[in-house]
Amino acid sequence: MAGASTETIHDVVCGFCGLGCDDLSVEVEGRDVRAKGSICPEAARLLRRLDVPDRPASVAGAPVSLDEAAAAARRILTEARAPVIGGLGTDMAGAGALVDLAIRFGGVLDHYASDGLFRNYAATQRTGWLSTTLAEVRNRCDVLVVVGDDPSAVWGRLFERFFPETPLFADQGRKVVFLGSAPGEKAKAHLARAKVVHHAASDAVAALEALGSFVAGRQPPGESFGGIAANALAGLAEELRSAHYAVVTWNAAEIDDGDLVAERATALVDALNVTTRAGVFPLGGRDNIIGVNQLMLWRIGYPLRTAIRGQESAHDGVLYASEAALADADVLVWVSAFGPEPPPAFTGKVIALAHPETVFEKEPDVLIPVGTPGVDHAGTVFRMDSIVSLPLGALRVATLPSVAEAVRRIAEG
Structure with missing residues (x-):
């Protein structure tokens, strides 16, 4: 951004791989974000942001407002027979909102890295x-x-x-x-x-x-x-x-x-x-899988690979793994806020709450680009050893909704 001053932020916490490194230095210039000094290549890549226009929300590939995209997602979930809420790359607030979404509309919950x-x-x-x-x-x-x-x-x-x-x-x-x-x-x-x-x-x-x-x-x-x-x-x-x-x-x-x-x-x-x-x-511990799993245990008494239907929930580590669950699903809610992780191949309807740089083989039925915890908004993740929860700070002013905000928009109608 022309004329913007550069600020160096020290002791930044990285929420990507599960190690929970908390000694990163990052330069912020307007809405540009870049790592400074010695840092692992993966964190440098995922922290990098440019001051470019946000990718718009879309329905069937056509740009729409956030409210219109949320309404379209709500209609799909209302009519869904067997949804899967997958990916689950999100912070603790987003994970809690997705459990609430499953309680309201039903669905299997699994993280893409749960194998x-x-x-x-x-x-x-x-x-x-x-x-x-x-x-x-x-x-x-x-x-x-x-x-x-x-x-x-x-x-x-x-x-x-x-x-x-x-x-x-x-x-x-x-x-x-x-x-x-x-x-x-x-x-x-x-x-x-x-x-x-x-x-x-x-x-x-x-x-x-x-x-x-x-x-x-x-x-x-x-x-x-x-x-x-x-x-x-x-x-x-x-x-x-x-x-x-x-x-x-x-x-x-x-x-x-x-x-x-x-x-x-x-x-x-x-x-x-x-x-x-x-x-x-x-x-x-990648993409807060440990934290999402912890939250599942706290909230419903079961870990990932759990199906919620009405007031009942059931866990099966094989039957409700993403690949198996998608074989019987008609809707996939794909969530990946930490990085541009694409959804698996799926013939049913896809609602994507995705990193704005995600490349899709086929445009989702509904796309809501979301901000990244620890870059666009604050959040909390768990370290890979399950012991320490780590606070992530915002590095720039958010212009995209968090996963929690996007889910709230979908559910509130």
Whole structure:
């Protein structure tokens, strides 16, 4: 914006990936927003805004006012037989409004990134687990086991957050063991002060199961497990038993047998806790999935993948997953405020409360562009470890409605 002064805002909270980094610096010039200094590429991309005209609301591709779009969405929902309210990339206020929408019109509620969450749920339902927090990993963990692919490709600052320069309690002899793919250059740079070891596991489930046996003092039959030599796993088991605070982390969404990895990691941690201290740290949290799931539990007693019909609700982690639910649905309400995440292919009617830069294969029946929490308006999200709720501040004057406001407009008629 010509003539606008530039303001630098420090300690900005990022609500995109679930890590909850709260030390970002952002430059704001009029309605232009851009990251300043060192920042992960994903946050820089999603924070970037230009002073351009807002994308208008539309009905069947034709521009309309917000009130007209809301009225059209309300008519579709009133006539709907089996709606799905999906995507659910929104802050806590938006999530609460969407639950209210489901209570009024009915519908299945699921987050687009819930596959990993429910793979982890499968393990906790069978065995329970001892989970840790980001603060505990930062300050106490001296041996970290990373299962699967290098997670810094998804969470750019993960190892920077895990291993700060001055932990409160852990000594400087920290060790990170990768069971799976090798660490990338970004991970190596953030782990420069730690000892990094890589074991190329071809089968993480088999490797973790054998590792748990070694930790428990049993000698499993065989010379290698999941592509890792038995003596290497035996040595790692001894290091884990000697650790002050061991942590196992994985991204279930990116592992085909994510539920089995979670189960074996849990068993390993259980065995370690007989003589020392250890915990699991499952990765996830994109687009406030943890917060939306928490709100579902508070409000209706069930997590995501729950159907609300009239005064009744029912949960089924398979039947009410988005892909399965959409097979029987006639309306999809797609919500994605944090980023331009497009809706899945669907032959029924689509109501989209979407990031203004979203590219659709087919124009939605109703489109209401919405602002982004932490950029266009204030909001609250949950960090990936489920412990901390984070306040997001507005970086510029909002000209698009929040998800909560858009839903209110739809429901109030």
